[in-house]
Amino acid sequence: MNVGLTRCMTLSRVISALVLAICAFMPFLAPAVGEPFLIGMFARAMIWSIAALSLNLIMGYGGMISFGHAAYLGVAAYTVGILSFHGVTSAWIQWPTALIVSAIVAFLFGAISLRTRGVYFIMITLALSQMLYFLARSAELYGSDDGLTIARRSATGLSFLNLNDRVTFYYVIFAALLLCLFVLWRIVNSRFGMVIRGIKSNETRMEGIGISTYRYKLAAFVIAGTMCGLAGILEANLEKFVSPDTLNWARSGEMIFMVVLGGMGSLFGPVTGAVVYWLLQDKLADLTEHWQIIFGPFLILVVLFARGGIDGMLKRRPRDA
């Protein structure tokens, strides 16, 4: 029992709970400390958390280093934007459509890229997502390079779910984050999750015990893509704007940063990673506009000295005690 108790009390879990608590109370905390802009910042960080969480399923748990994860974020955001542009503003149409579109894109991209391994896989996922980026840039009807402004947030038709209300929308995002965490927690511990983790550990061995790995990897890809689509929907609504940059490889790279920073293959790690990423970016940008010069080496240090990211660092501590 004692062992169980200590395990529950690891620093990593305390930090996770703390991060979630801060997210939960931010709409009250931010005005109280006189920095209301923090609400928007945390809303953004939570959306990025969802995207990073979804990437972590395939990258952290499944060992599939996708460099094109922004594709699903982007197509979902564009789906919301384009539907809105054509006058379809209902959330009940926009959201499911966007999720289905990102699932289909993830299925197609996965079906192609998962036939390759290693560097080829990274390059193909990158190339496929860049294709969409250039497609978006050339779509004149939808603003090309300038992007597409979304007149208003998705309409739910429910008075208590008015997304134009800042706090309501904030809690919708928070609820989506909790939902994703819960769903992922179930998935990674399920039979399916064990197979995905086994594939990361030793794919040949998995085939040797009778697992046709391709179909499991593809299923994980679609789940991750759809979840990232949810982040895209939220982002389109938060910014009321979608541009080709949503699809750019730089966004995919940022997601990888967050996952690595937080801790690959740890359930909560990507959330910590996303929040720390946003805070660092914000604080460092105050110091210098070339904040990446500091952030880059910082990330390298994390990779070199804190394998398993922030989460891995926190987990090592209590064992010594």
Next chain:
Amino acid sequence: MPEPILVTESLHKNFAALIATDSLSLEIMPGGIHAIIGPNGAGKTTLINQLSGMMKPDSGRIRFAGQDVTDLAAPARVRLGLVRSFQITSILRDFSVLDNVALAIQAGQGHSFRFWAKAALDPTLREPARALLEGLDLGARNDVRSGELAHGEQRQLEIAMALATNPKMLLLDEPMAGMGPEESARMTEYLAGLKGRITMLLIEHDMDAVFALADRITVLVYGRAIATGTPDAIRADGEVRRAYLGDA
């Protein structure tokens, strides 16, 4: 006379100019242990790679349990009950010993598109895995990360994973490789205990183990079977002594 469980018909495999498998026709009878011996480079592992589906033969057919499996992928053959172990230990090193075996048992229970229930709490996976490890003297090591096991224990886990898939036939690629004499003897005893239940194709350099276990032996030299027979017949075969066993 029972039907053979595994048949190869003029199996052929070249690597550029090197002939690894040369018109090899084998018939393996169910229930027994059929050993393949031969010098290094005789094409023993290449043969297992083809039988298990990890390598495609250039020509020839493979039939298993009455079904032509030549064009089946490796995982599909495993699901039919044709399961291999690896010469270079292949385990899930970041998984606990128990999780390794539980996952192999899971793989033998049909598809794994089950997304919700916790696998680690599933008694239909954990109980048989525990029982299997108990039988292999790995019972006390259930919760150890398998990458931290001693070499001999890893070899045992390798076999345990193959067994956990509930095979009809095992393709054992040097199960005793790198084991000490004591471990080797224990493994020999364990494999002997499986005899009758599971057909085995055994590749092994440990001749004590081979002659203690095998019902039939095929001698492979340059991909070609130069002799097949009972252990006594092989021991007495002049050509085999010259080619491989070392004429004293």
